[in-house]
Amino acid sequence: MDKQQRIKEWQEKTARSMNRFPERKERFHTSSDIEIDRLYGTEDEHYPMESLGLPGEYPYTRGSQSTMYRARFWTMRQYAGFGSAEETNKRFRYLLDQGQTGLSVAFDLPTQIGYDSDHSMSRGEVGKVGVAIDSIEDMEALLKDIPLDKVSTSMTINAPASVLLAMYIAVAEKQGVAPEKLSGTIQNDILKEYIARGTYIFPPKPSMRLITDIFGYCQEFVPKWNTISISGYHIREAGANAAQELAFTIANGLAYVDAAIEAGLHIDDFAPRLAFFFNAHNQFFEEVAKFRAARRMWAKLMKEHYGAKNPKSWQLRFHTQTGGSTLTAQQPDNNIVRVTTQALSAVLGGTQSLHTNSRDEALALPTEDSARIALRTQQILAHETGVADTVDPLAGSYYVEHLTDELERRANEYIEKIKQMGGAVAAVEQGYMQREIHHTSYETQKKIESGQEIIVGMNKFSIENEAQPELLRVDPTLGEKQKEKLQALKVKRDQNRVSAQLESLRNAAKGDDNLMPIIVECVKSYCTIGEICGVLREEFGEYTGV
Amino acid sequence: MKKTIRVLIAKPGLDGHDRGALVVSQALRDYGMEVIYTGLRQTPEQIAAAAVQEDVDAIGLSCLSGAHNELFPEVMRLLHEKGADDIIVVGGGVIPWEDIPFLESKGIQKVFTPGTPTIETAKFIEQAVYKRDGITEVVFSGVAPERIDHIGIAVKSLDEALPFYVNVLGLTLEAIEEVPSQKVKVAFIKIGETRLELLEALTSESPVAQFIEKRGQGVHHVALGVTNIQDRIDEMKANGIKMIHDAAVPGAGGASVAFMHPSSTHKVLFELCEKTKSKEEAK
Numbered sequence: 001m002d003k004q005q006r007i008k009e010w011q012e013k014t015a016r017s018m019n020r021f022p023e024r025k026e027r028f029h030t031s032s033d034i035e036i037d038r039l040y041g042t043e044d045e046h047y048p049m050e051s052l053g054l055p056g057e058y059p060y061t062r063g064s065q066s067t068m069y070r071a072r073f074w075t076m077r078q079y080a081g082f083g084s085a086e087e088t089n090k091r092f093r094y095l096l097d098q099g100q101t102g103l104s105v106a107f108d109l110p111t112q113i114g115y116d117s118d119h120s121m122s123r124g125e126v127g128k129v130g131v132a133i134d135s136i137e138d139m140e141a142l143l144k145d146i147p148l149d150k151v152s153t154s155m156t157i158n159a160p161a162s163v164l165l166a167m168y169i170a171v172a173e174k175q176g177v178a179p180e181k182l183s184g185t186i187q188n189d190i191l192k193e194y195i196a197r198g199t200y201i202f203p204p205k206p207s208m209r210l211i212t213d214i215f216g217y218c219q220e221f222v223p224k225w226n227t228i229s230i231s232g233y234h235i236r237e238a239g240a241n242a243a244q245e246l247a248f249t250i251a252n253g254l255a256y257v258d259a260a261i262e263a264g265l266h267i268d269d270f271a272p273r274l275a276f277f278f279n280a281h282n283q284f285f286e287e288v289a290k291f292r293a294a295r296r297m298w299a300k301l302m303k304e305h306y307g308a309k310n311p312k313s314w315q316l317r318f319h320t321q322t323g324g325s326t327l328t329a330q331q332p333d334n335n336i337v338r339v340t341t342q343a344l345s346a347v348l349g350g351t352q353s354l355h356t357n358s359r360d361e362a363l364a365l366p367t368e369d370s371a372r373i374a375l376r377t378q379q380i381l382a383h384e385t386g387v388a389d390t391v392d393p394l395a396g397s398y399y400v401e402h403l404t405d406e407l408e409r410r411a412n413e414y415i416e417k418i419k420q421m422g423g424a425v426a427a428v429e430q431g432y433m434q435r436e437i438h439h440t441s442y443e444t445q446k447k448i449e450s451g452q453e454i455i456v457g458m459n460k461f462s463i464e465n466e467a468q469p470e471l472l473r474v475d476p477t478l479g480e481k482q483k484e485k486l487q488a489l490k491v492k493r494d495q496n497r498v499s500a501q502l503e504s505l506r507n508a509a510k511g512d513d514n515l516m517p518i519i520v521e522c523v524k525s526y527c528t529i530g531e532i533c534g535v536l537r538e539e540f541g542e543y544t545g546v
Numbered sequence: 547m548k549k550t551i552r553v554l555i556a557k558p559g560l561d562g563h564d565r566g567a568l569v570v571s572q573a574l575r576d577y578g579m580e581v582i583y584t585g586l587r588q589t590p591e592q593i594a595a596a597a598v599q600e601d602v603d604a605i606g607l608s609c610l611s612g613a614h615n616e617l618f619p620e621v622m623r624l625l626h627e628k629g630a631d632d633i634i635v636v637g638g639g640v641i642p643w644e645d646i647p648f649l650e651s652k653g654i655q656k657v658f659t660p661g662t663p664t665i666e667t668a669k670f671i672e673q674a675v676y677k678r679d680g681i682t683e684v685v686f687s688g689v690a691p692e693r694i695d696h697i698g699i700a701v702k703s704l705d706e707a708l709p710f711y712v713n714v715l716g717l718t719l720e721a722i723e724e725v726p727s728q729k730v731k732v733a734f735i736k737i738g739e740t741r742l743e744l745l746e747a748l749t750s751e752s753p754v755a756q757f758i759e760k761r762g763q764g765v766h767h768v769a770l771g772v773t774n775i776q777d778r779i780d781e782m783k784a785n786g787i788k789m790i791h792d793a794a795v796p797g798a799g800g801a802s803v804a805f806m807h808p809s810s811t812h813k814v815l816f817e818l819c820e821k822t823k824s825k826e827e828a829k
Binding site: 109110112113115120121122123124125128129193197198199237238239325328329330361362363364365438441442445448449455458459468471474476544545 | 559560561562563564565568569572573585586587589611612613614615616617620640642643644659660661663664665
């Protein structure tokens with residue numbers, strides 16, 4: 001198609017979509033009253049249509065929607081959760097009151113690894129890095145008075161993702177909200193757990209089955225749910241560079257697509273529900289380029305390699321969190337500045353949702369004050385800076401376009417190598433990505449220690465005798481309280497029903513029926529997460545590392 | 547480093563963040579320590595048992611999940627129960643400053659907060675282990691040996707060996723003298739800035755005779771030219787180097803000499819050798 005023709009069609013399509021999704025303002029303008037157009041660059045006769053496309057069109061380099069933030073800002077979604085379900089519920093309602101637009105649940109490690117709060121492995125960990133959930137009772141307390149048909153919820157849960165999703169569905173049902181109305185995301189990305197984050201339970205094969213079972217179930221019953229959030233975030237935190245983050249995330253994504261196709265699902269039925277999760281680090285332009293390259297790479301793979309027909313299958317939609325590992329324990333207020341530039345790179349890279357870290361996260365979980373400043377940082381970017389008033393403003397910068405191309409090239413080299421190893425699952429089992437990441441992280445450390453890389457306030461411009469900030473403390477008696485709650489539950493529930501459900505789960509795990517419907521029944525019968533994962537541990541075995 | 551320090555790097559609890567543990571493990575290895583990394587999700591029992599079984603000098607505990615106040619003291623309690631109190635334990639991770647005094651009161655020797663250079667951790671562990679083992683801190687005066695004063699070569703007979711050096715190689719014989727303290731007769735052959743020192747045993751008790759009996763003729767020692775030899779001897783001893791001579795003895799050419807024990811010097815016999823100016827001139 002002729003370029004002018006394509007631009008014309010895009011304009012018409014955009015106008016039509018604006019009838020349904022109007023822009024935030026009638027007219028956008030700068031302080032000097034210069035009119036701000038929706039899109040710049042297409043008037044250039046050399047506009048690289050093939051590599052950049054148009055916003056909301058293949059290959060999505062310039063963004064996944066045609067009007068981007070002119071219609072609606074990104075979702076401001078702060079990851080939160082600590083202590084008991086009741087306490088976290090309070091923090092959620094506080095954040096919603098402060099203008100946050102989506103929820104993001106942090107679970108404690110026992111929950112993430114499928115242990116009840118009274119398990120010996122849970123010692124010291126209950127309620128520490130997130131909220132403790134043992135049964136549907138805790139989930140009800142967590143979501144109390146939150147309208148699940150209106151708020152979208154992201155849950156950072158992986159190995160036991162089925163169990164938490166089942167609880168969410170069951171609580172919604174009690175609230176009178178049907179599953180098809182629910183929107184949200186489960187992380188459900190086990191491969192990066194083996195690579196970088198460590199909250200795996202089962203070996204790769206049954207883990208991949210649990211994931212594809214969720215794909216199949218949600219396609220039918222929870223169609224608005226994002227069934228996976230393929231995460232580069234933790235790969236980057238573990239020490240990878242931007243090219244490795246991009247490459248390993250996409251390689252993992254391809255492994256999930258392959259597994260789903262092998263399980264008999266059709267690409268265009270599940271691919272539109274795949275979501276991504278990236279990190280935003282300090283190297284500003286490289287980060288912007290990374291997000292743009294990610295969209296283009298995924299679109300090409302889905303369309304050209306897998307033959308997806310639905311444009312929604314081609315679109316890489318992603319959440320971003322600023323880089324936790326870039327925060328310093330020294331002079332923690334400096335972290336506000338780091339978070340600001342990182343968040344800006346995510347916005348200029350076209351993120352769909354964003355978590356901004358709190359200044360004190362190198363020291364402890366954030367206090368309410370710190371969490372508020374983090375949210376305000378996003379609000380300032382959105383409402384005061386004007387960076388959201390035109391689509392993909394850095395496009396056409398020689399530097400940014402070069403970085404975008406170069407990151408794509410380097411990531412593709414890695415992806416090719418992983419393909420030759422037999423795909424991401426095989427590469428993980430051989431420890432390949434783990435070794436590559438460790439190599440980069442150690443080199444980075446050496447550069448920091450030699451002063452070749454400067455971290456302000458840490459290896460340069462440091463001060464003696466810093467004042468110590470106020471930190472958040474989690475109730476140290478929570479572990480005991482949670483145990484008591486669990487004991488009480490076990491007394492009052494129908495034990496026969498629990499045993500029967502767990503037995504049918506065991507039988508299903510031995511075969512290949514979709515496990516999701518049975519897990520939903522289990523949680524409704526007040527089976528605990530430890531009991532459900534316990535049965536699956538017995539049937540599937542446990543992963544013990546490379 | 548005078549002894550190879552063995553360290554167990556451990557991840558107690560359920561925390562999966564192992565970037566720090568892996569970086570510290572490698573940094574300690576690069577520093578010369580032997581490092582065993584436990585992998586993720588270790589119970590305090592597993593960590594204490596591994597430490598005892600592997601006979602480590604030190605344990606580094608890493609935790610970013612906030613469970614440190616419970617898990618670190620439990621490791622200490624179990625080490626005590628196993629009679630392994632002498633193991634040096636340090637910690638790191640996301641640990642609020644206000645928890646550090648509590649952890650130290652439980653016997654954790656040091657908590658390293660984010661941003662600590664790995665070299666600092668390595669040096670701390672090294673010095674804590676030396677202190678425990680009664681090895682004084684590494685002291686280095688800043689004065690390195692100045693030159694190779696000579697290379698000592700053990701021969702059965704000077705008369706048989708000398709023609710090779712003098713006639714075949716064409717080197718200059720500087721002097722022949724007897725050194726009663728070592729029960730040897732030595733021949734000095736000048737070569738550039740330094741000398742070869744041929745050594746012939748005078749009696750069968752001479753160290754050179756014993757050397758030849760055990761290992762045959764050949765290179766015997768390397769002499770390092772120093773000044774203030776007694777200070778250097780004391781410095782070597784302070785650093786745990788075993789000396790054959792605790793005080794300088796008279797050597798050939800009017801020098802003061804002291805030998806280091808090869809067990810401390812990676813199997814090379816080194817001699818510290820000081821020649822005063824006046825003696826040099828007198829020769």
